[in-house]
Amino acid sequence: MTDLASAPTNSAPTTSAPQTALPTADSSADFPRHAPATDIPFQLLAPDGNAHDPAALPDPQTRLSLYRHMRRIRHFDERGWVLYRTGRLGVFPPFKGMEASQVGTAAALTSDDWLFPTYRDTGAALTLGLPIARTLAYWRTSPHGWHMPEHLKVLPFYIPIATQYPHAVGAALAEQRKGTNNVAMAYIGDGGSSEGDFHEALNFAGALNAPCIFILQNNGWAISVPTRTQTRAVNLARRADGYGIPGVRVDGNDVLATYQVTAEAVARARAGEGPTLIETVTYRIAAHTVADDPTRYRTDADTAGWAEKDPITRLRLHLLAEGILTEESDAALLKEIAEEFEAALNEADTYPEPEPAEILDHVFAEPTPQLVAQRAEILREVGE
Amino acid sequence: MTDLASAPTNSAPTTSAPQTALPTADSSADFPRHAPATDIPFQLLAPDGNAHDPAALPDPQTRLSLYRHMRRIRHFDERGWVLYRTGRLGVFPPFKGMEASQVGTAAALTSDDWLFPTYRDTGAALTLGLPIARTLAYWRTSPHGWHMPEHLKVLPFYIPIATQYPHAVGAALAEQRKGTNNVAMAYIGDGGSSEGDFHEALNFAGALNAPCIFILQNNGWAISVPTRTQTRAVNLARRADGYGIPGVRVDGNDVLATYQVTAEAVARARAGEGPTLIETVTYRIAAHTVADDPTRYRTDADTAGWAEKDPITRLRLHLLAEGILTEESDAALLKEIAEEFEAALNEADTYPEPEPAEILDHVFAEPTPQLVAQRAEILREVGE
Amino acid sequence: MTALQSPPSQTSTTRTMVAAINDALAIALERDPTTYLFGEDVGVMGGVFRASDGLQARFGTERVFDTPLAEASIVGMGIGMGLAGLRPIAEIQFAGFMYPALDQILSHLGRYRHRTRSRYHLPMVIRAPYGGGVHTPEQHADSPEAILAHVPGVKVVIPSTPTDAKGLLLAAIEDPDPVFFLEAIKLYRSTKESVPDGHYTIPLGKARVVTEGDDVTVITYGGMVEVSVKAAEAARAHGIGVEVIDLRTLVPMDLETVLHSVAKTGRAVVVTEAPRTGGFHSEISANIAEHAIDSLRAPILRVTGYDAPYPPFTAIEDVYRPNPVRVARAIRTVMGY
Amino acid sequence: MTALQSPPSQTSTTRTMVAAINDALAIALERDPTTYLFGEDVGVMGGVFRASDGLQARFGTERVFDTPLAEASIVGMGIGMGLAGLRPIAEIQFAGFMYPALDQILSHLGRYRHRTRSRYHLPMVIRAPYGGGVHTPEQHADSPEAILAHVPGVKVVIPSTPTDAKGLLLAAIEDPDPVFFLEAIKLYRSTKESVPDGHYTIPLGKARVVTEGDDVTVITYGGMVEVSVKAAEAARAHGIGVEVIDLRTLVPMDLETVLHSVAKTGRAVVVTEAPRTGGFHSEISANIAEHAIDSLRAPILRVTGYDAPYPPFTAIEDVYRPNPVRVARAIRTVMGY
């Protein structure tokens, strides 16, 4: 995503330019203070595709690239359902409606940066360049899906919630100590932000000035639990203020907005200014996973308003109006995306099944005597 | 402390009167919003003992009672050092300079409320009525110090940091579900507020509207680590905002101020309005524990300014100026306090030593067969 | 088989294990107004396995409620509720997600009675699905019972049948001390049996002899009971009498029943699905080696998971989890010794 | 005794265990610029036991630093640093405060190599003081090694002498996989010995035969080694030859050395200070019962802490922790069997 990473960024008015130092009893503070996140999420494009300030938008090529990524991951999401129903995927947590939240954030990175995605963030990983075939392998629970390509620093999707947050801080700190200007980005959900690891990681990153971007995708639900049961706070970006770091609340269905605030946060991190928390306000339109039945805990009325805020429609309307996209080029794009996907699927189909004893591979660099003996047990058993 | 608990409270301007609802993307919020805590700590008395607004002070009797408590726990602190040095105490974490922080907060409770103190909060427990003899027994590591009196809901001082925070939420929630209007109060330090449990507990309390008061005593140090290394935030009360609950920053060396903001928080909790976070800005003038050598990590210059802000001197000057206290009545008070302490010390000296097999008492209501066998082992051994 | 503790009602209903658990929870909530049920997704949705299906509708949002997503505080809050005289029942969505709560468990759950010299005690139950065999994602198939069993002051119960699940869960809820109640995911719906209606308890700390036999004792619990019983059946076909003991309760362990059987058979095999090193199987084995050495005619074999994480790779996860073939081989080995 | 792995320099210095650890840390920081040291109070203050005394002054605040007070993130951040190619050495102030980090340990520390199929591995060391005997406050004397040893993918090392502490710590730091390094508080300053200067390692996974004997094998580690040796000396006075084996490394365990000794003596006693049920002693015992049953002439006895929290009551804590008298009694029991 180097094309996007270097795109010009306009300053988002809602974010974190240091204020005049607030009066403080503790004059020892070494870092600038930031204004708490506003409640109204930062937005560049209205749902109807109109720009609030056309001059503030990134260049057309960047806009088109963001659109292409959203289309591409939407296609993965749609095919994911089908593949699951036909038994060609093990499980899959869909992200439909959250494309702007995942693309706009991941697109602000380069392949030298770290990405710590949750199970929900297939779209973010694809955006940063994770090959589709390997991504499919992951959701097929094949070991091939867990070995990430050497040219990326994308970690396998994390299942235990919030636990990868401190890892991102450590990776970011390591980059800082090594003197690179690479950053680390970690995703979490509204539910995940209730875990202690979330708090600790933000505080560590602030205290150690680690170049880390924390993306909190507030999609309204943690399985069956709505955000208002999860927390009394209505503005989760405000939590940043408790750690002395900037927090930004952004319209998670506006990819130009998510991209811009993230690019700014990344630029600050690269410049040695430390971490940022970004709350993308979005919605989980689909089920929690392909195996979940959301009618057990919510009604159609809950989701209705959000369908209209579809992030792809919004940017598409804009691009068509601006002439950056035409119906024809859009159709061609979809065709190309579908072809790429089917080719990757074919590739994934060629991955061999794992051998039984692979369950004992990769425990230690050198297998212990115990593991050597246990491997022999397995080989004896499967030999029977 | 029923005398104080019913004392009139004046509204502290810095605290948490609900604002006009802020504009919010999430209109589902059921609870009022609060203004974030200001950086300047709320104060009623200046260090020279002068009241900013004499009309805002509690009645003379309350002021005198708070003074008495501070004097009483300072005496304990001073005697604690001596007893340790003469081998009559096992360990002891002094709290000198933090008397206003502990007395003003604990005095806002009644004996029907819950108190979850850390090892630093001997003063708070004494203020709520924990008998001195039993408190001494605790610091002598006698089992007598761990069995808390039935008429109080004070828990033994907690050593593993921050871990008691969720317990306070649970106790508070239980009171709410039982329909009482009792509250729970839990203490923590600046260091402790970095632990995940702190975050989780505040969020749970907010989400469940538990009547819980969180006292964060920011005394500048976590053993050798200064608060500015602990966190990039300069205003820890702001963290409340991330959970949608009121946060208050108060001068932790002004007992009238700590008492007032706590009494207000307690009143809100009793009225069903939920939790509050109170940061008392104070200082650990003495060593971390009687066994610590602070010269290894700080200089006298670090502590110098704080000696002048002594909370007892401040209130004493005020009470003398107001004629609520005289030099004579002060001397009489000190004498009475010293006598009470020596009587308690004599009582503590009468507590018998524990029996060896007591290490296996109180594991389960009914000892398991394993414990029965292990007890027999012990008795055989000590019989030898 | 241990007798049920209150006379069960005359009637009974065919139930899966998860239905029996649901029934036990409903009975507890009905009988004791101080009982509270909470956790992630337990309220509106009735739990990801539907163990609490319908209970919020029946008992209200105060008694049965969803919490924020934070396991340490689910346990920690429960501890506070227990201190204040309630009977909290917490659900942890999967045993592999109990790890964030281990600090609360190790630092507090088992210590409150001890550190307050019985001024307070914690009548709390923590339920969690555990174990493999159903192709769940990463970390959803862990078996951390050995860790819990090493915590002084807590009990650990793992049922293997619907009837046991109901009776043991009611006993756990009525116990004055903290109890972990681990439920093998594999067993939730795989078998049904006739389960007595109404209230009854099965005492904690009493093992169940599932099959009798004179030649080999197999000691196991939870999801490994059916695996061991299948192996026992296969062995019987070869004339080997296998006594399968379902421990039911790891803490306190019914050592008497184990030793009685080993005294008879002289051979012991222990079976669990947890990783080999440091699993609870070793504790069982060590007890036999300490108390029944003279009876032993063969090594004590352990059939267990391996010293690797439970594999998130569906195609090969069955290699990890002990199956009847592996148990049968161990039985043959000790017979042939 | 296992040979040291790099030829130690000719010189040596009399050191306590904590001084030997400090020396090992300094050598590691000196030799490998990717080595980082951090934790609560390790920087400015040099650690509550002074294990890192002087190291921040020598290597700077980037390499040796104080963290905020949160153990989960101390371990979790270290994991991230390890992913990014550094060699993190984290200190947890007391092993009893490792509990908040258990989620990171169980969910991640041992799984990274496995879940990334060796794309990433974690060359991380987590040091923590453990164990009792010095009248510390509540939860400062815990011995949680059994829990750590049950985590697949991590190693567990517990030294018992200054020379071992230095050589094993350097080996742990140079190991490509995560290693727990538990240091018996009781031993920090209680004994001194001549410790080689400069760099050397002692290989992980090799036990040390401390005393030789033909009658009873005592298997132990860490703070219980000196206790067992005292008991062995007492036994020798009665003509009983006791072979004390210091495991040094719990994972991987040097079973060969243990079995070799038991084959000779026919009697085994295991000694640890952790609670009885589910302690690592049971794992040692189970291995012997599985692999050396024919040699055994007596039950395998366990001398351990009890199934209660380590008592915070100074006057009686010594009842909890095994002492030479208890070990000697177990030795006599297996001899008289």
Ligand SMILES: Cc1ncc(C[n+]2csc(CCOP(=O)(O)OP(=O)(O)O)c2C)c(N)n1
């Ligand atoms: C530590 C932990 N606890 C519980 C779970 C089970 N679980 C999986 S997803 C989920 C809800 C997560 O909600 P949120 O963080 O909002 O992310 P979203 O699914 O909405 O993307 C839960 C409870 C888990 N995976 N990890």
Ligand SMILES: Cc1ncc(C[n+]2csc(CCOP(=O)(O)OP(=O)(O)O)c2C)c(N)n1
């Ligand atoms: C979980 C845990 N980690 C570490 C410790 C060791 N320790 C005891 S006190 C302390 C510093 C606490 O600082 P703070 O929270 O500011 O409280 P204060 O001592 O200043 O009152 C530390 C690290 C502990 N007791 N518990």
Ligand SMILES: [Mg+2]
């Ligand atoms: Mg969500």
Ligand SMILES: [Mg+2]
């Ligand atoms: Mg402090």
